[in-house]
Amino acid sequence: MEVGFAMCGSFCTFASAFSALEKVARVHNVIPIFSQASYTMDSRFGTAQEHILRVTEICGREPLHTVPQVEPIGPKKLLDALIIAPCTGNTLAKLAHGIADGPVTMAAKSHLRNGRPVIIAVSTNDGLAAAAENLGRLLSRKNYYFVPFGQDDPLKKPTSLVADFSKVLPTLEAALEGRQYQPILLR
Numbered sequence: 001m002e003v004g005f006a007m008c009g010s011f012c013t014f015a016s017a018f019s020a021l022e023k024v025a026r027v028h029n030v031i032p033i034f035s036q037a038s039y040t041m042d043s044r045f046g047t048a049q050e051h052i053l054r055v056t057e058i059c060g061r062e063p064l065h066t067v068p069q070v071e072p073i074g075p076k077k078l079l080d081a082l083i084i085a086p087c088t089g090n091t092l093a094k095l096a097h098g099i100a101d102g103p104v105t106m107a108a109k110s111h112l113r114n115g116r117p118v119i120i121a122v123s124t125n126d127g128l129a130a131a132a133e134n135l136g137r138l139l140s141r142k143n144y145y146f147v148p149f150g151q152d153d154p155l156k157k158p159t160s161l162v163a164d165f166s167k168v169l170p171t172l173e174a175a176l177e178g179r180q181y182q183p184i185l186l187r
Contacts, residue, residue: 001080003028003172004073004111006104007055007063009037010086010123011045016165017085018054020121023169024083025058031079032056032063035091035104039065067106074110081176082111082118085147085168089124089131095144096134112143117175121147121168127161135161139184145175150186 005021007014024030032055040048056062064070073079084091084104091104095118100109108118120138124131128151138144147163148171164186174181 001028001176002031002078004031004033004079004082004107005059006033006035006082006084006107007038007051008035008084008086008088008091008104008123009041010088011041011043013086013123013162013165014045014051017121018058020083020085020165020168021055021058024172027169028172030059032059032061033070033103033107034063034065036065036102039063039103064107065103067101067103070103070107071110073107074113077114079111079116081116081172082108083121083168083172084108084118085121085163085165086123087120087163089126089134092120092122092124092131092134092138096137115143117143117145117172117178119145119147119168119172119175121163121165121171122149123162125157125160127159129159131161145171145180146184147171148181148184148186 171181
């Protein structure tokens with residue numbers, strides 16, 4: 001199977017995302033994709049160059065990182081599934097409203113034209129606030145599947161949601177069978 005693994009700029013979850021990527025890459029051929037932020041921004045969680053090198057090492061190829069690089073995904077039917085991990089609130093909003101202005105959202109739009117699964121591993125500080133509407137829109141949309149998620153720190157960040165990245169691979173396998181991995185909500 002050909003699986004796209006797109007990373008958005010929720011840098012605090014990159015360690016978990018890399019672990020999930022390694023598990024997926026052991027089973028499937030992975031085409032990595034970086035958002036503009038992931039490809040260019042340094043953070044306290046590492047430099048962009050360190051992240052690019054790590055993903056290149058895991059996947060055996062450099063990440064796609066421009067709209068022209070990902071646009072052929074749909075017309076050429078390059079992927080069986082697309083994972084977005086982490087998927088930020090910004091990316092959730094764009095997907096929910098059909099905006100394809102960057103490599104990750106264009107990859108999703110292009111891929112969805114073939115009716116194939118997009119797996120979302122959400123990571124957003126406003127998942128139970130401003131991003132909740134967009135989360136709800138995608139939960140009810142065909143071909144979107146969610147990695148189980150829950151509140152990561154209910155007391156200090158009561159509206160924050162994060163996926164359980166250890167469940168990316170089983171969510172992918174279920175999505176390839178046309179079903180949502182359960183339960184979606186973590187306790």
